[in-house]
Amino acid sequence: MSDGPGPLGANPNSPGAIAVNRQATIAVPAPRALLSRAMRETLANYAYLLPAAVCLGGTVLFPILKAIHMSLYHNVLSRPQDYQFIGIGNYLRMIHDPTFWLTLKNSFTWVFWSVSIQFVLGFLGALLLNAEFKGRAFYRTLNLLPWIIPGVVVGLVWEYLYQPNYGPINDILRRVGLLRVPIAWLSDLNLAMPAVVFTNIWRGIPFFSIMILAGLQAIPDEVYEAATVDGASVIQRFWHVTLPMLRPIIIVATATRIIWTFNYADLIFVMTSGGPANATQITSSYTLLSAYTDLDFGYAATLSVILLVIMLIFTAFYLKFTKGVESVSG
Amino acid sequence: MTHEKFCASRRKFLQTMAASGAIAASDLAWWEAPFLSPRKASAASVVRFQFSVPEPLRISLVESLIERFHKAQSEVEVKVEFVPQAQARQKVITAIAAGNPPDLCMMWDNWLGELDGMGALEDLTSQIKSWKHYAATTPTAWQTVTVKGKIVSFPWAITNDAIFVRTDRAKEYGLQAPTADWTWDDFLTLAKGFTKPEKNQYGFGLRGGGTWAVLYASEFLYGNGAQVLKDGKVAINSPEAVSAFEWYIDLIRKHKVTPPSAPTDAYRQIVEGFGRGVTSMYLHNSGSIEEQKKFVGEPNFATLPIPIGPAKKRASFFFSETLTMFKAAKNKEGAWKFMTFLMDDEPHFDYCKTLGLLPTREALTKRPPYTGAAYAGFVGSFPFSIVSPYLAYPGWGGKLDSEGVPLFQQAFVGQLTPKQCLDKFAEMLTKNMA
Numbered sequence: 001m002s003d004g005p006g007p008l009g010a011n012p013n014s015p016g017a018i019a020v021n022r023q024a025t026i027a028v029p030a031p032r033a034l035l036s037r038a039m040r041e042t043l044a045n046y047a048y049l050l051p052a053a054v055c056l057g058g059t060v061l062f063p064i065l066k067a068i069h070m071s072l073y074h075n076v077l078s079r080p081q082d083y084q085f086i087g088i089g090n091y092l093r094m095i096h097d098p099t100f101w102l103t104l105k106n107s108f109t110w111v112f113w114s115v116s117i118q119f120v121l122g123f124l125g126a127l128l129l130n131a132e133f134k135g136r137a138f139y140r141t142l143n144l145l146p147w148i149i150p151g152v153v154v155g156l157v158w159e160y161l162y163q164p165n166y167g168p169i170n171d172i173l174r175r176v177g178l179l180r181v182p183i184a185w186l187s188d189l190n191l192a193m194p195a196v197v198f199t200n201i202w203r204g205i206p207f208f209s210i211m212i213l214a215g216l217q218a219i220p221d222e223v224y225e226a227a228t229v230d231g232a233s234v235i236q237r238f239w240h241v242t243l244p245m246l247r248p249i250i251i252v253a254t255a256t257r258i259i260w261t262f263n264y265a266d267l268i269f270v271m272t273s274g275g276p277a278n279a280t281q282i283t284s285s286y287t288l289l290s291a292y293t294d295l296d297f298g299y300a301a302t303l304s305v306i307l308l309v310i311m312l313i314f315t316a317f318y319l320k321f322t323k324g325v326e327s328v329s330g
Numbered sequence: 331m332t333h334e335k336f337c338a339s340r341r342k343f344l345q346t347m348a349a350s351g352a353i354a355a356s357d358l359a360w361w362e363a364p365f366l367s368p369r370k371a372s373a374a375s376v377v378r379f380q381f382s383v384p385e386p387l388r389i390s391l392v393e394s395l396i397e398r399f400h401k402a403q404s405e406v407e408v409k410v411e412f413v414p415q416a417q418a419r420q421k422v423i424t425a426i427a428a429g430n431p432p433d434l435c436m437m438w439d440n441w442l443g444e445l446d447g448m449g450a451l452e453d454l455t456s457q458i459k460s461w462k463h464y465a466a467t468t469p470t471a472w473q474t475v476t477v478k479g480k481i482v483s484f485p486w487a488i489t490n491d492a493i494f495v496r497t498d499r500a501k502e503y504g505l506q507a508p509t510a511d512w513t514w515d516d517f518l519t520l521a522k523g524f525t526k527p528e529k530n531q532y533g534f535g536l537r538g539g540g541t542w543a544v545l546y547a548s549e550f551l552y553g554n555g556a557q558v559l560k561d562g563k564v565a566i567n568s569p570e571a572v573s574a575f576e577w578y579i580d581l582i583r584k585h586k587v588t589p590p591s592a593p594t595d596a597y598r599q600i601v602e603g604f605g606r607g608v609t610s611m612y613l614h615n616s617g618s619i620e621e622q623k624k625f626v627g628e629p630n631f632a633t634l635p636i637p638i639g640p641a642k643k644r645a646s647f648f649f650s651e652t653l654t655m656f657k658a659a660k661n662k663e664g665a666w667k668f669m670t671f672l673m674d675d676e677p678h679f680d681y682c683k684t685l686g687l688l689p690t691r692e693a694l695t696k697r698p699p700y701t702g703a704a705y706a707g708f709v710g711s712f713p714f715s716i717v718s719p720y721l722a723y724p725g726w727g728g729k730l731d732s733e734g735v736p737l738f739q740q741a742f743v744g745q746l747t748p749k750q751c752l753d754k755f756a757e758m759l760t761k762n763m764a
Contacts, residue, residue, distance in 0.1 A: 051347070077423050077424065077427050078423055078444045078445075078447065078448055078724070078727070078728070079447065079448070079725075080427060080448060081449075163591075164589060164590050164591045165530060165589055165591065165603055165606070165608040166602075166606055166608065180527075180528070181527050181590070182530060182589070182590055182591075183590065184589070184590035184591040184592075184593075184594075186591070186594060187538070187590060187591045187592070187593045187594040187595075187743075188590070188743075189743050189745065272594070273539075274736075275539065275593075275594050275735075275736065275739055276538070276593045276594045276739045276742075276743055277593075277736050277737075277739040277740040277742075277743055277745055278736050289732055290732075292417075292420050293728050293731050293732045294728045294729070294732050295420065295423055295728060
């Protein structure tokens with residue numbers, strides 16, 4: 001201890017100065033925060049995610065839960081006095097509803113033929129567009145047009161094309177001598193579903209061709225060169241190089257397209273409204289009909305829950321089937 | 331230091347987003363005036379009016395009528411919402427269910443039973459009976475808007491169904507011109523004479539799509555003595571009805587006097603088919619007269635009552651476009667004022683004449699164009715026109731479309747026999763008689 005003035009300019013030996021110095025030298029722990037720094041950072045991160053979670057919950061989770069809730073009630077909007085809890089009553093009604101089973105069969109027909117032919121033709125289109133030729137960029141853009149046009153417009157245009165009395169398809173067929181009597185494409189029980197499937201194929205080909213084209217362009221040329229050097233023919237290169245390397249994209253594109261097509265009601269809604277006599281009625285359009293014509297929201301909710309279950313089962317199989325696909329194809 | 335600055339800026343960002351969201355949420359109201367909109371200078375009370383729009387012509391027509399109403403008085407301001415026909419019924423029902431219907435709605439009479447079953451309609455009986463034109467209005471028109479003894483709407487326009495016939499083509503093919511008391515046999519003979527598949531021409535544009543596919547078929551069934559309801563029970567599958575339905579379906583399947591698309595042809599297809607010359611006859615209400623005058627030319631067609639059936643009977647179903655006020659309307663006085671304006675002579679006549687519909691007061695039907703050949707079939711059908719029997723039960727409303735039409739289509743394409751179709755149809759009607 002010195003006799004000179006301390007840092008405070010006072011006598012460092014005075015009782016006050018000694019007390020201050022004692023306070024300055026005694027270590028006092030800082031007040032402990034309620035939450036640790038790591039916890040505060042974690043909470044801040046969740047807070048930033050909260051708006052997105054709320055939006056997702058509100059637009060995805062809530063409607064699903066609400067639909068499940070509605071499916072347990074007799075809920076016809078024009079008969080509010082009959083609103084009541086009926087448990088699985090709507091599900092039992094669905095099991096005994098022949099129209100539901102017909103629409104399920106139609107849905108599988110619709111999906112199977114639409115997606116399989118879209119895939120084959122889309123693949124062929126991608127192979128063509130991958131080749132070098134003059135005007136390729138133009139044709140690639142043209143190829144996208146059916147996909148870009150809104151579904152309702154596609155439906156209206158093709159409805160006009162199929163019109164038996166003044167539509168261009170029948171007119172051209174008659175002029176070239178292939179038709180004597182007009183064909184009612186959308187009114188014939190046997191032709192209505194093929195006609196709408198054809199329209200859906202036309203619309204969906206660009207999706208597959210673009211996805212597969214992207215995959216084709218990602219395949220390194222060296223792989224093909226190596227295969228050529230090894231003596232592989234065109235077909236062998238396609239089978240042993242192209243297809244395996246495209247497998248992840250094919251699986252993703254096909255699964256996505258299956259899900260969209262299964263739920264896709266606007267083409268059918270516009271072109272045939274599910275007719276004639278429910279020949280083109282699929283489950284999603286039947287759901288729309290139940291909700292917005294019968295105003296039977298309980299039953300419509302039941303149908304939409306069943307659609308959800310079917311898609312979940314499909315997705316589960318898809319995930320199981322594609323597990324490890326990327327490592328296998330890599 | 332950098333971390334603190336980063337945390338502070340994220341916090342400020344979140345606060346800014348929250349404030350923006352609050353301001354946006356305050357302006358979400360749709361029917362009500364937005365919080366941030368400029369305030370009105372006038373003190374006029376607002377009437378919300380929902381109008382269904384089958385065609386664009388109606389938009390300009392209704393807007394001009396509203397403008398005339400605004401010029402005639404200043405206490406009431408009408409705000410109209412035009413809703414596509416396909417969504418109109420759902421929209422009004424969901425609005426009622428949500429407790430927020432418009433004050434006034436233009437709707438078809440076949441919705442009234444359903445809405446009355448929801449307890450949504452205002453009973454206008456006493457007001458209407460003291461209205462100046464009550465006695466002059468056709469009694470059948472009042473029947474279309476009377477539910478369980480209560481008058482719930484104004485019949486804004488009425489119409490029934492008649493057969494449109496290409497008289498020029500009948501002359502061209504040397505066919506005998508039909509008369510107003512023609513029979514089913516005359517009808518079939520004419521249809522066969524008009525049918526030339528090699529020219530893509532067919533005798534009759536039968537309607538297979540939409541609710542009216544069921545109604546038009548039913549009108550023919552009445553010609554054989556059938557009825558939808560008899561002694562309070564569903565009787566649409568009686569032997570007379572089955573036999574008549576067999577005759578009707580034979581037009582498609584045996585005689586082939588209808589276009590191949592008939593099983594799914596709806597309103598536009600039957601109107602355009604006639605307009606383009608594909609068909610030479612079709613059954614419809616007077617609403618397509620003005621369109622056919624432009625398509626085909628007024629001198630080239632005429633309208634005739636539905637032909638007389640084997641039981642020496644025939645029926646044409648009346649239906650009306652109504653002006654309906656809701657029990658939960660916020661401005662009933664304003665809505666009544668607007669409704670009575672629209673039902674006054676000149677606005678009422680202008681509305682009906684422009685759309686080819688029939689006025690509800692006989693005096694107005696004595697004016698042109700209702701005195702011409704184009705309207706002869708409809709005016710001539712008045713004596714045997716009845717209110718549509720399908721209005722009897724509100725539960726039948728949506729079911730005609732969702733279950734009735736597919737059944738009839740199955741019969742049209744041969745998937746069901748006429749008897750099977752009518753039996754299933756009768757079962758559906760009976761089930762929904764509540």
